[in-house]
Amino acid sequence: MSSSKQPVALVAGASGIVGTGIAQRLVADGWRVLCASRSGGGCVPGTEGIAVDLMDPQACRQALLPYEDISHVFYAAYQQAQSRAAEVAPNLGMLRNVVEAASAAAPGLRKIVLVTGAKFYGIQWGAVSTPCRESDARQLPPNFYYDQQDFLCQAQRGQAWSWVNLIPPFVSGFAVGNPMNLVLGIGIYAAVCKELGLPLRFPGSTGAYDALHQIADAQQIGAAASWAASAEAAANQAFNVANGDAARWRNTWPVIAASLGMEAAQPKTMPLADVMPDQQAVWNRVAQRQGLRGIDIAKIVDWAWVDYMLRMSHDVVLETGKIRRAGFHACIETDRVFVQRLRELQEHKVIPR
Known part of the structure; x- marks a missing residue:
């Protein structure tokens, strides 16, 4: 971003997959990057940490008060809850607290x-009309993504700042400690299968194996966020963002297997939420032999969420013409970047080589 004055970013949710990708891109682009988190640690090299509980409005105001030079807020925080309805209050509240404090x-x-994400289009409820467009009619609530965008619309009135909502489909990226992590889940599942001498069977449904879908890697979301920060066309509207190619697990799965030195096998729907926590002894054997980090595989990944992702048997395809027409043209290859993310986990001794 070209400017005579260094832009200052506040990244909320920087410890997650998406927030990490955004923070990394902004640092590379020469920004001063502030990462808001409970611990107050800078989650990405080259960033500064701000200790704050985003659920506490007064704490947010106090924590951000010294940072009058914040020029942009990047919001990727998420609070999981037991139901769609229960997700609304905390996730809307955190966004409101950050925006009001920064303003x-x-x-x-x-x-x-x-x-936000493709749940904006109701993919969590079943098949939707594809490709999903930003102009599509909303689905029945509750959906905290709607509440967040509506809040920004209302809060922006009379303000000098504008807002952008980036909507990715499935997300890939590097993170450890974020249970909703598809790459890590597949990596651990593959390591257990390999240790037991099994081929890498696709554990989801046959419908999901053949369905057409898109992924937005955190690298691509970070690039789109950096673009949106300065693009005049990116003001007070939503944009879909994806890697640039559509994929099917039928094609991607053999690529993943080959990258891990395994044979791919046809789908066999397997309840990972039930079977993976019982593989700790197998994992410990692998980890000890290869000097990996000590992890509790029942907790490091939300296996029920991985089951949900790998059983989505309908197409999930977003129309990305709008963001391209507005000026964002970055494109990366999904299979290549997925393998790259597995390699990162290997390099950090999270999964075996």
């Missing part, structure tokens, strides 16, 4: 970049 502290605030 009060930083008179030069220019843009708020929100990242």
